[in-house]
Amino acid sequence: MSTTDPVRVLLVDDQALLRAGFRALLDSDPGIAVVGEAADGEAAVRLALETRPDVVLMDVQMPRVDGLAATARITAAPTLTATRVVVLTTFELDDYVFGALRAGASGFLLKDIEPQALIDAVRLVHDGQALLAPRVTRRLVEAFVATDRRGRATTGTVDGFEQLTARERQILALVGAGMSNHEIAADLVLSPLTAKTHVSRIMTKLGARDRAQLVVHAYETGLVTAGS
Numbered sequence: 001m002s003t004t005d006p007v008r009v010l011l012v013d014d015q016a017l018l019r020a021g022f023r024a025l026l027d028s029d030p031g032i033a034v035v036g037e038a039a040d041g042e043a044a045v046r047l048a049l050e051t052r053p054d055v056v057l058m059d060v061q062m063p064r065v066d067g068l069a070a071t072a073r074i075t076a077a078p079t080l081t082a083t084r085v086v087v088l089t090t091f092e093l094d095d096y097v098f099g100a101l102r103a104g105a106s107g108f109l110l111k112d113i114e115p116q117a118l119i120d121a122v123r124l125v126h127d128g129q130a131l132l133a134p135r136v137t138r139r140l141v142e143a144f145v146a147t148d149r150r151g152r153a154t155t156g157t158v159d160g161f162e163q164l165t166a167r168e169r170q171i172l173a174l175v176g177a178g179m180s181n182h183e184i185a186a187d188l189v190l191s192p193l194t195a196k197t198h199v200s201r202i203m204t205k206l207g208a209r210d211r212a213q214l215v216v217h218a219y220e221t222g223l224v225t226a227g228s
Helices: 016-027 041-051 067-076 095-102 115-126 134-149 166-176 181-188 192-206 211-220
Strands: 007-012 032-038 055-059 084-089 107-110
Touching: 007 016, 007 041, 007 115, 016 032, 016 115, 032 041, 032 115, 041 055, 041 067, 055 067, 055 115, 067 084, 067 095, 084 115, 095 107, 095 211, 107 115, 166 181, 166 192, 166 211, 181 192, 192 211
Parallel strands: 007 032, 007 055, 055 084, 084 107
Antiparallel strands: none
């Protein structure tokens, strides 16, 4: 996709009114194009394979196939490796969101998000950023990790973690704390490009799909802990 092409978005929600509202908002931005709508997870997967959107805005609780299962199928599809899924939820700590992160979602947004914030979110996730609602990110990820550990050791349990250098572990911790590449660069006195390169290498070594999974890995390995 060239730099002038709009970000292609697939809307998935079983409420037609909500889809219509989101579509009107997103279509008002010339840099975004809604390429389809689906009312359930089964249709979402089918349309994703047909249209290959850049971003999928995915509801959680839907008939036939829910958002959790649909997210897993989309992120696992070989032809959709560039597609990012963002879960939409009404609840700040919806148990389904934990599963969505595990299934490969790039994060989640609350449905009461401000209009401009939704537009900004679509652009950010398309650019590779993690989307975790700021006011609940720490609680969400800590709860996710707590339910996922089930007795495992606190550190070094993520595949590829032992391959990280000391500097890469330091940067992973900063990613886990919610810092952007520019913030990491400023904190460690690096160029933004160097910080971005480090983050890319960490993703490769850990087999992470995007920054949202890096945030989870930072908690899983103990680099970021409650209160840090």
